[in-house]
Amino acid sequence: MIAFMTRRLLLGVMTIWLISILSFIIIQLPPGDFVDAYIAQLSSSGSQVSAAEAENLRQLYGLGEPFYVQYGKWLARIVTGDFGESMEWRRPVTEVIGDRIWLTLLLSFAALLVTWGLALPIGIFSAVRQYSFADYAFTLVGFIGIAVPNFLLALVIMYFAFVWFGASVGGLFSAEMALAPWSAAKVWDLIKHLPLPALILALGGTAQLIRIMRANLLDELRRPYVVTARAKGLSESRAIIKYPVRAALNPFASNIAYLFPYLVSGSIIVSIVLGLPTVGPLLVKALVAQDMFLAGTIVLLLGVMTVVGTFISDLVLMWVDPRIRHQMD
Amino acid sequence: MAQIDSEKYAVATQLQLTWWRFRRHKLAMISLVLLVLVYLLAIFADFLATQDPHATDARTSYIAPQPIQWFDDNGFNPHVYGIKGVRDMKTFKLVYTVDPNRKVYIDFFGQGYEYNLFGLIPTKVHLMTLRNAERGDGIYILGTDLLGRDLWSRLMVATRVSLTIGLVGVSISLFLGVLLGGISAVYGGIVDTMIQRTIEVIRSMPTIPLWLGLAAALPNNWSVLQVYFAITIIISLLAWTDLARVVRGKFLALKEEDFVMAAELAGASQGRIIFRHMLPSFASHIIAAVSLALPAMIISETSLSFLGLGLRPPAISWGILLQDAQNIQTLALAPWLLISAIPVVVVILAFNFLGDGLRDAADPYG
Numbered sequence: 001m002i003a004f005m006t007r008r009l010l011l012g013v014m015t016i017w018l019i020s021i022l023s024f025i026i027i028q029l030p031p032g033d034f035v036d037a038y039i040a041q042l043s044s045s046g047s048q049v050s051a052a053e054a055e056n057l058r059q060l061y062g063l064g065e066p067f068y069v070q071y072g073k074w075l076a077r078i079v080t081g082d083f084g085e086s087m088e089w090r091r092p093v094t095e096v097i098g099d100r101i102w103l104t105l106l107l108s109f110a111a112l113l114v115t116w117g118l119a120l121p122i123g124i125f126s127a128v129r130q131y132s133f134a135d136y137a138f139t140l141v142g143f144i145g146i147a148v149p150n151f152l153l154a155l156v157i158m159y160f161a162f163v164w165f166g167a168s169v170g171g172l173f174s175a176e177m178a179l180a181p182w183s184a185a186k187v188w189d190l191i192k193h194l195p196l197p198a199l200i201l202a203l204g205g206t207a208q209l210i211r212i213m214r215a216n217l218l219d220e221l222r223r224p225y226v227v228t229a230r231a232k233g234l235s236e237s238r239a240i241i242k243y244p245v246r247a248a249l250n251p252f253a254s255n256i257a258y259l260f261p262y263l264v265s266g267s268i269i270v271s272i273v274l275g276l277p278t279v280g281p282l283l284v285k286a287l288v289a290q291d292m293f294l295a296g297t298i299v300l301l302l303g304v305m306t307v308v309g310t311f312i313s314d315l316v317l318m319w320v321d322p323r324i325r326h327q328m329d
Numbered sequence: 330m331a332q333i334d335s336e337k338y339a340v341a342t343q344l345q346l347t348w349w350r351f352r353r354h355k356l357a358m359i360s361l362v363l364l365v366l367v368y369l370l371a372i373f374a375d376f377l378a379t380q381d382p383h384a385t386d387a388r389t390s391y392i393a394p395q396p397i398q399w400f401d402d403n404g405f406n407p408h409v410y411g412i413k414g415v416r417d418m419k420t421f422k423l424v425y426t427v428d429p430n431r432k433v434y435i436d437f438f439g440q441g442y443e444y445n446l447f448g449l450i451p452t453k454v455h456l457m458t459l460r461n462a463e464r465g466d467g468i469y470i471l472g473t474d475l476l477g478r479d480l481w482s483r484l485m486v487a488t489r490v491s492l493t494i495g496l497v498g499v500s501i502s503l504f505l506g507v508l509l510g511g512i513s514a515v516y517g518g519i520v521d522t523m524i525q526r527t528i529e530v531i532r533s534m535p536t537i538p539l540w541l542g543l544a545a546a547l548p549n550n551w552s553v554l555q556v557y558f559a560i561t562i563i564i565s566l567l568a569w570t571d572l573a574r575v576v577r578g579k580f581l582a583l584k585e586e587d588f589v590m591a592a593e594l595a596g597a598s599q600g601r602i603i604f605r606h607m608l609p610s611f612a613s614h615i616i617a618a619v620s621l622a623l624p625a626m627i628i629s630e631t632s633l634s635f636l637g638l639g640l641r642p643p644a645i646s647w648g649i650l651l652q653d654a655q656n657i658q659t660l661a662l663a664p665w666l667l668i669s670a671i672p673v674v675v676v677i678l679a680f681n682f683l684g685d686g687l688r689d690a691a692d693p694y695g
Contacts, residue, residue, distance in 0.1 A: 143678060159664065299539060
């Protein structure tokens with residue numbers, strides 16, 4: 001178990017390290033160095049930057065030095081919490097991102113809960129009542145979930161909500177709450193707005209999990225031990241839930257580590273369509289405006305968030321499923 | 330399998346067995362036919378287009394879909410209605426609408442804008458063109474967008490771009506997947522561990538932000554073609570991992586098979602064992618994996634272009650078409666722009682069914 005955790009932790013650290021390199025590459029990619037871009041941006045808005053100031057900035061970021069030196073300097077500053085300044089907003093990147101990163105996390109987590117909450121019972125139901133009308137219906141919904149990219153789903157739902165109810169389904173807050181400081185009322189407002197985006201985001205993953213769960217459970221249900229359990233007079237629900245379902249959960253569980261990155265990824269694009277105040281719209285705007293510190297930081301934060309989230313879900317699974325604990329020893 | 334007598338069954342090749350089994354999968358067969366049709370559509374995209382997909386005209390902005398009228402008083406005489414300008418008496422703006430009193434007749438195999446058939450043969454022949462067209466008239470089967478471009482024609486060209494990007498992307502992924510998955514399985518040890526860890530790292534990264542970041546860094550002055558290939562490469566760099574896992578798994582399983590041992594004992598070289606004996610027996614698995622990877626590729630490209638960071642106009646792809654349908658104001662005004670979503674969903678579904686059918690058929694003895 002310790003070995004498993006250590007392995008996971010090491011893998012997580014490696015992933016974060018790789019993501020940090022990729023984020024830095026993204027910052028570096030636009031032509032010219034970013035101090036040039038920064039100065040151009042400033043002078044276009046009227047303010048002047050002295051040569052000494054520019055030189056200071058270059059020194060600070062180690063521009064002109066080899067890539068790994070620049071990367072090292074950048075990383076050292078990141079560790080102390082200095083992510084640089086957004087060129088477009090002319091404020092520290094952390095300030096621009098603000099609550100958005102937490103809302104992204106919240107949305108992804110909510111979608112994860114929805115995925116689990118839907119896939120598990122539906123998967124069990126579809127397997128137990130194989131070839132029933134409901135099974136076919138769920139299979140159909142599942143295929144749609146796989147085939148419709150979630151941004152498209154968001155678009156379509158938004159359109160029909162508008163046509164049928166004349167309502168806009170976008171946003172995570174009501175208009176009057178969006179700028180209000182945090183309070184109990186605002187949190188409640190958020191909770192009321194969260195289910196729809198979470199559901200849209202969760203559908204693709206849910207559809208896949210239902211299929212996996214159904215297939216696994218069908219395999220288990222054909223095993224002799226289920227027949228034995230029934231023959232010994234166990235109630236149907238006990239004969240299904242107590243043993244086969246638990247056995248079928250194993251591959252289901254191992255897939256969850258890849259579900260969270262998938263959800264975080266999807267949240268970007270769903271947020272843009274639905275106009276949610278997560279980092280998604282900010283990232284795309286930053287990339288289009290070549291505001292590279294902001295963009296790089298968001299990519300890095302999302303990556304770190306994903307790795308931490310995946311690690312936590314691994315721990316939860318180990319706690320839930322004793323076989324993972326013992327298997328890995 | 331009843332109609333195939335056992336003698337035929339015994340001497341059939343792997344490919345035949347797979348095909349027989351695949352044929353029984355109805356949904357997969359329908360999907361296969363459908364996909365062949367869609368790819369044919371893509372090949373003849375320009376021929377099927379009724380208008381230059383890039384031509385803009387303020388007069389034809391947001392024209393609702395116009396069905397072709399196949400008959401008039403003289404019997405079969407396909408035509409569409411012309412466009413006329415009407416002064417809106419509230420705003421005094423000139424608004425262009427459909428005029429049912431003026432018929433514009435359709436010619437088949439007439440001359441339209443110039444294009445290269447199969448990318449090689451310059452021609453002007455189109456399936457449908459207009460005979461007595463005035464400025465602004467056109468065959469608007471699916472309506473037009475804000476800039477007055479015909480959605481049907483754009484959809485045809487977009488289908489070609491989006492479908493080929495999937496193919497090119499999957500080819501790159503397949504190459505990387507087979508190479509690295511194969512190396513991983515054949516050499517084992519530290520190489521295997523390293524490749525497997527890399528795969529796990531890639532799989533645990535959120536892909537869209539990374540794609541976006543890399544795609545945004547493509548220089549602005551790149552040509553459509555350069556961006557096309559760059560986007561394909563970016564997408565496939567993160568997409569080869571599934572294929573590599575399939576290849577590695579199959580390789581390891583087959584290594585233990587008796588026929589591999591027999592080949593080894595008979596003195597076959599490693600290359601011969603891999604390519605002559607092992608590869609044919611898991612080729613069908615690879616094909617199945619590819620047909621499941623294709624829709625993922627198509628979704629990736631569509632998503633990137635939809636966000637404005639994939640292909641860029643004047644390129645046309647499904648994502649770019651959907652980009653026009655991005656906000657609710659536009660959709661309220663021109664709901665037909667959402668039509669471009671239908672081929673995306675249908676093609677992705679078809680690939681999924683096809684992949685499922687192939688996966689079942691890939692193991693003909695099972």
